[in-house]
Amino acid sequence: MTETAPSRTTSRRGAHEGRGEAWKPFAAPVFRALWIAQFVSNIGTWMSTVAAQWELVGRSPVLVSLVQTSASLPLLLLAFPAGVLADQLDRRRLLITAQYAMLGCSAVLAGLAFADVLQPASLLTLLFLTGCGSALMGPAWQAIQPELVDRPSLPQAAALGAVSMNLARAVGPALGGLLLSLTGTGWVFTINALSYLGTVAVLAAWHRPPGPRETPSGDQRLLTALDAGRRYVWHSPDIRGVLWRCLLFVPAASALWALLPLVASRSLGLGASGYGLLLGAVGAGAVVGAVLLPSMRRVWGAGRSLAFAGLAAASVLTLLTLTRTVWAAVLLLPAAGLAWILVVSLLSATMQTRLPAWVRARGLAVYLVVFQGGMALAAPVWGLLADRWGLAPALLTSSVALLLGAASVRWWPLPGGSADTNPSSHWPEPVSVLDPQPHGGPVLVTVEYRVATGDIDRFIAAMTAVARSRRRTGAVTWGLYRDSSDPERLIEHYVVVTWNDHLAQHRDRLTADDRRAEQVARALLKEGTKPTVAHAFDAMTAT
Structure with a gap:
């Protein structure tokens, strides 16, 4: 009997808190x-x-x-x-x-x-x-x-x-x-x-206060x-x-x-x-x-x-x-x-x-x-x-x-757990010698990784969440390739429609959840290596 009293008290307190909430x-x-x-x-x-x-x-x-x-x-x-x-x-x-x-x-x-x-x-x-x-x-x-x-x-x-x-x-x-x-x-x-x-x-x-615009230019x-x-x-x-x-x-x-x-x-x-x-x-x-x-x-x-x-x-x-x-x-x-x-x-x-x-x-x-x-x-x-x-x-x-x-x-439950959609500007500003126009594009982004052979499968699985992040925030195509002459070299590429869209990825579209997905994948890189990022524009059209 003495063990059940705290349970009833806790239940009453929880019910009271529920009503207040x-x-x-x-x-x-x-x-x-x-x-x-x-x-x-x-x-x-x-x-x-x-x-x-x-x-x-x-x-x-x-x-x-x-x-x-x-x-x-x-x-x-x-x-x-x-x-x-x-x-x-x-x-x-x-x-x-x-x-x-x-x-x-x-x-x-x-x-x-x-x-x-x-x-x-x-x-x-x-x-x-x-x-x-x-x-x-x-x-x-x-x-x-x-x-x-x-x-x-x-x-x-x-x-x-x-x-x-x-x-x-x-x-x-x-x-x-x-x-x-x-x-x-x-x-x-x-x-x-x-x-x-x-x-x-x-x-x-x-x-x-004015709300955030979707793109850096607000247009x-x-x-x-x-x-x-x-x-x-x-x-x-x-x-x-x-x-x-x-x-x-x-x-x-x-x-x-x-x-x-x-x-x-x-x-x-x-x-x-x-x-x-x-x-x-x-x-x-x-x-x-x-x-x-x-x-x-x-x-x-x-x-x-x-x-x-x-x-x-x-x-x-x-x-x-x-x-x-x-x-x-x-x-x-x-x-x-x-x-x-x-x-x-x-x-x-x-x-x-x-x-x-x-x-x-x-x-x-x-x-x-x-x-x-x-x-x-x-x-x-x-x-x-x-x-x-x-x-x-x-x-x-x-x-x-x-x-x-x-x-x-x-079989089809409502999504559980918590999501952190707070903005995360963890990408550095992109460097371009060219002078791209805001609506110029498309933009090809490539990221090279070096992953030990034993970690390749886990890295590819982790990149599934990264792929969704890229596509959610602006990528219209995405792919991950493995170099046939250098099996530890993997190349990610994705295309964004405009330079403005890619700047928005850098500045306000990524979230804390996107950052965590990238961290999980990058934790599998070979020790002492970092991703190498490059941006390219269609050479046959004006940017």
């Missing part, structure tokens, strides 16, 4: 102010979304699901250019511009509603344009999170961001339904337009910048792992958001306020999930937490097919909110902590495309299935997909 990001004033402003804005957005969905409920399940698609689809079109802009421009100003754009679209929507000329086509078009503003904002918003809170607090900051959205889903629809019954859609859209002003005010008051062409972001994601196994987990959860789980209005109206016979009550239950589960997240990550780890989330979401969707009372649905739906916030926070935090500053917005743009695009493209599919097969078969299909995704965690 849940709210730690609010200690940062700018994060706190932006969270409150965004919460208000999210409430306005969900009031507007519910008003739009409810106007279309009586027409077709496909039209109802297209409300979600119209808001999310712009990310597929604009997220990549938005990521480039967020990496190269002042992110604060970009966010303010996006807020004003969404305000304008919402104001036009309100005007059409007041004039009683709002039709499905114009409604969906304006929601799409508002989604364009959200797409412009998305990468920049995700990328500024590491500037607002310390690194250990990023997972919880992501969770609190998801809480904001889910609480807004709870409060917004209820307020929207009440306002709809009292006034009409015009005032709902008007309040949504005004809700953007709070975020504008906080961003305008935030004195953010990079759009297509080149897009390709740099693509290369980084493609050659980062951890980033690809996060995107894979996202694809295995989000499209299937999006059935909840696409079909819940139909569950409310068809299965439960509810009106707008009743639909708001169901969303409120989801929001309550999100709050519980945010509080439990630190403890769950500590005890279960990311993999088991993801598996639990998939199992919980699948169970809720399955049981909704059998539910015929409001209170049974209200008791079920918090588990779906908890599952959603677990996945969103774990995926977002993993992306943010594994992307260096120079490419963070572009990497997050890829993540947002996969996340929001999965929702946008899956939503009409669930609507079509509900229209042709019925609501219950559609929910059961999504449940099966979620179960398969949860089972796959064992």
